[in-house]
Amino acid sequence: MQRSYAIGDVHGHLNKLRAAHALIAADRTRTGDMQAPVVHLGDLVDRGPNCRGVLDFLIGGLAEGAPWVLLRGNHDRFMQYFLRPGAQPEPARPDLDWLSPNVGGRETLASYGVETGMHPDRAALHAAAVAAVPQSHVDLLEGLLPCYRRGDVFFCHAGVRPGVPLDDQAEDDLIWIRREFLDDPRDHGALIVHGHTPVQQVTHYGNRVNLDTGAGYGGPVSAVVIEGNAVFHLTEEGRVPLTPQG
Template identity: 40%
Template sequence: MLRLSRSKSGLKKPRLPDGIRIYAISDVHGCADLLQQMFAVIDRDLSTIGSKRAIHVFMGDYIDRGPDSRRTIDLLIDRGRKHESVFLKGNHESFLLDALGNSSLLQDWRQYGGLQTLSSYGLQPSLNPDSVEQAKLIEQLAVAMPEQHLRFLKALRPRFVCGDFFFVHAGVKPGISLSKQQEHDMLWIREEFLQHEKRYEKYIIHGHTPVQQPDIRSNRANIDTGAYATGNLTLLTIQGDRLLAI
């Protein structure tokens, strides 16, 4: 457990409205077992918070790379039925949806770990499928994917705002109002956002770029700890102006 604080700059700390607690998770990448472990941690915490309003915020990249994308989505759908939850879109979900409409994208999706997702739906892709196999695999995926999974993916949001916090998968483009951010930037941006040190209109909580441990800065917090490679899925809890990473 790591208790986090930002630099003592004299600036007002970002806060959530009173009575709200947020549980944020990003970049599960098919690690369903790790996600279940985090749910157990959240459930223990929920038993201690009394009448506070608890909001789960999942920040995208639920699929690819890891072993069980299908079960991960099942777990998230079930969690959303039982708890107030916000599901954001990651670049991997965006790519899957694009590939469902254009099988030629499967070759690029393969480089992002898409073959592991296909396998989780019971398909058996070769390591380097040709164009004929690519088209067949996309047809098979469209049949194998439950309708509720497709609805879940199509309903993902690009951003979520609560109090002084702005939740997004990858980040935001500096110099652009948060209300005018483009979805592509929010799903894919890296260096321009990561190197920006000035504060934004709100404090940015994001994932997308793996770090060894949660990276908390004066203007943003990155909680992608590379679960599929490290076995470490981070849970960030926010209440008031306090951030706690597990």
Template identity: 40%
Template sequence: MVFSRFLRKPAIPAPRVPEGQIVYAIGDVHGRLDCLEDLLARIDADPDRGDRRVKLVFLGDLIDRGPRSRDVVERVMTLCAASEDVTCLCGNHEELLLHAADGARQALGIFARAGGRETLLSYGVDEAAYEQADLKGVAQLVRDHVPAAHLDFLRALPDQLVLGDYVMVHAGIRPGVALEAQKASDLRWIRAPFLDHAGRFERFVVHGHTVTTEPDVRANRIGIDTGAYRSGRLTALVLHDDVRRFLATALPEGAGIGVG
């Protein structure tokens, strides 16, 4: 006689990326070109690359808060233009910049509080001119100083990328909603309904957006926004076969993580 208490549920296989690939998912850069260049050098030197096909995925929020947003955008644009194996997703900060360029009043107010000042200064806006501008004036500064090619690049960014058993997004996904039915606003902005969900998702989720001191590893998701704009630690999740590990820039001695 077989008793149910002795029966074991079959183990859930570890999520995998497509065979022959190695994926580097890069968290929120937020204008820290120095951290980005450091991390890209670490990726180039990674011994696990071997002869695997290398895929780079930027999880969004290239801009705001840090000092060199323009240079980060140009660096990522160059990488994307050079290879179809480089993808950049749209984050909520890219969305804010695009809405600011369109003159959306609510977005302009948030943009100013969320690091938009630093972004516009990186594009050559005079600090005094920024400080004197009202919301309408800030929108004009965006249109006058951010190249159309940059805005076009940001407008074309996708909101999610499926790689094997993984889905890459900026902020997260809404539980109970199929991937193809997810709203862009959730993929770019969601927090609590996603972060608090303990059940399985349609695919294993890799995301940024929510700052944690170390990568936030859960049974159904991994968050890799380690607050580079303040901490100096920019993190990449490395995936190949069913293996996952992390690469990161060094955290300066005494540095802390700022949540925001």
């Protein structure tokens, strides 16, 4: 039976990410499966206190050969583009500034020792950010995947554009889409495992599973294990089966 793990939005909370990995480690011990991939659904950075630590943790795990897959979330792309020459805006949402209080870029930069209020203009702040963020972190952001498919499960950050084949999905939709996807009950050709839109608890909607339990707003970083068509929420007490709603 094919087994996959997935972890929802992290938003700079290293301790919560470590806790999610501890639950996966415990499940691996029970199953004896040390090679099933762990798919991180993106939004690794922004809002939380230790964005730098999160990226260091992930880089370290990959360097040790951990079977981890890292997907790009919209917040990760905010950071990715800001660090490029000219502090480029997020291409799908040029109306949003990464440094706006509701986005979380200031917290991310603070984790690298860059205080946004200490620089006279955006150019100076960009220069300070580029100097502070290690190249390994830039490389990680640039190398994040837009999506990942394994058998009958399709992992992405936000969701998919209904009616568009999974192989033809646009990255802007994969990291930004909401209502058009969330409100569509159709079978998308695979079970879609995603985050991006916070929910109170991990929820199986039949055609999709939402793992974003609001880590950026005080909630946990959640993890699941998927075996065939069965999805289980990983908790301190062990696996909790997720029954499709509707």
